[in-house]
Amino acid sequence: MALNIPALISIAFFYVITLAVGVWAARRTKRLQAHGNHTEIAIVGGRRINLFVGLFTMTATWVGGGFINGSAEIIYLPGKGLLWLQAPLGYAIALTLGTLFFVTPMRSKKYLTMMDPLQESYGNTMTGFLFIPALIGDIFWFAAILSCLAAAVTVIMDIQNYLSIIISACVVISYTFCGGLYSIAYTDVIQLVFMIFGLCLCLPFAMMYPASRSIVSTSTQEVFQAPWLGKIETEYIGRWIDDMLYLCLGSIPWQIYFQRILSSSTTTQAKITSFVSAFACLALAIPSVLVGAVAVSTDWNQTIYGLPAPYERGEAGMILPIVLQYLCPAYVSIAGLGAVTAAVMSSADSALLSSSSIFGYNIYKKIIRKKASDKEVLVIMRISTVVLGSIGTGLAFLSNSVYDLWFLSGELMYALVFPQLLSVLFIxxxxxxxxxxxxxxxxxxxxxxxxxxxxxxxxxxxxxxxxxxxxxxxxxxxxxxxxxxxxxxxxxxxxxxxxxxxxxxxxxxxxxxxxxxxxxxxxxxxxxxxxxxxxxxxxxxxxxx
Structure with a gap:
């Protein structure tokens, strides 16, 4: 397959638009910093993020590249299917629980980061230990979603994956470095719009592809592979419950969530943002579910992709870009690539700012150098953004291994940090x-x-x-x-x-x-x-x- 020039131009246009919005938001950040607290503006936007932008940035943070690609993969995998698609429901429950129990106590004392209440109650040493799984999780998450983007670009554009990883990382690091939360929030608006438009444009073409059967008939009947509705074997009920509780509760103790909560103008607005985003997570999973169902319902022997099928080639993790590339017209698949790119970048920037915020404020200012000025903390945050982004970019070349390490770090957050946060707020x-x-x-x-x-x-x-x-x-x-x-x-x-x-x-x-x-x-x-x-x-x- 030759280099897809139109796709290259399209993604370059998207990167330019994203970077331009990020730089514009960074200029607004500098104007605010001239009259306010540098650290507070960089970390939580001076607590001035309005409802519209708040809804977009909260939703885009959760509905990222791993979300849309992983959802399609779960639907497509034999032995999994819709009944094993737990992330959308788990995230929705997590956001609802956050709204009901965590928003008010976190905002009542005007915290800047999730680590603030832990540092107040358990001291600096324990804060350092608790920061480790959060830091590792953010770095691996950044690396994993860059790998996800590289896979999509390779399928649609036939470009070397290391180029897409490096270019994407540079764009994300640049606007996060310049503008902090403001740049991320406003670029999230653009990215979420691109993602919704791209996926919705591709869906009708994929579902009407001549080699695809009706997804209704393949939901419960085996045609080309096991039905995409899936089933839960009796012996796996314990694991299903464990995974669901992990998503519902383990998704709460992350800085990327509380950063949005603490940046809202009021507590009421923060609750609305969190609650509405819960429903958005469910709604935005639908396109990925349909893409996975189409993949199950397709006779791949009648497509240019041919046999063996994606699962048999070990490419189930790339099923979404494969469907976009081989079941949609060329100009439509380009829009789909833009959707994947937008979803990936909307999560990558959040992971970077999350760790750099905690390191700059909770570790550097409160432990390493207590007399540090706001400007000095801001410099440390920017340096951290570049360093952590560079580490994550290097790890992105590990591909599947990065996902495995991120899952492990996420489980450590569930086992170690969630009980601590729960205790410090309620016990x-x-x-x-x-x-x-x-x-x-x-x-x-x-x-x-x-x-x-x-x-x-x-x-x-x-x-x-x-x-x-x-x-x-x-x-x-x-x-x-x-x-x-x-x-x-x-x-x-x-x-x-x-x-x-x-x-x-x-x-x-x-x-x-x-x-x-x-x-x-x-x-x-x-x-x-x-x-x-x-x-x-x-x-x-x-x-x-």
């Missing part, structure tokens, strides 16, 4: 000792559960653990079990240490985390006061001791 008197115990115990327990995708065998084999082709797979909901156990340990250790130190059962000088304050010490009884007086009257008694 009083949890402390640093509980936080440390929960973090390290949860980390070890999760790793001992094994990692299927990386072929790391489990040391702890939970009930219903099976061995398929030499790879152990946990069917027990062990991710949620690890999270709940971590939460329990945090609460028990916190309340136990609080009791022991306040009652002086443990010596106060052992309290290295300083959880007991003077005001927390109970008043002394008359007997204790009399004993202290006698001790002062007989100082030689202490000397003899």
């Amino acid at each position: 009083p008197k949890t402390n640093t000792y509980g936080s440390a115990a929960a973090f390290f115990f949860g980390f070890i327990l999760r790793l001992l559960g094994g990692v299927d995708s990386l072929r790391v065998p489990p040391v702890i084999r939970y009930p219903w653990c099976i061995n398929i082709d030499g790879v152990y797979s946990q069917l027990f909901p062990f991710k949620t079990f690890t999270m709940l156990l971590s939460l329990l340990i945090l609460v028990v250790v916190s309340y136990t240490t609080d009791f022991l130190f306040k009652r002086s059962i443990l010596p106060r000088h052992w309290d290295i985390c300083h959880i007991v304050k003077e005001k927390d010490i109970p008043p002394k009884t008359d007997a204790e006061l009399l004993q202290m007086a006698n001790t002062r009257n007989h100082p030689h008694h202490c000397t003899e001791m």
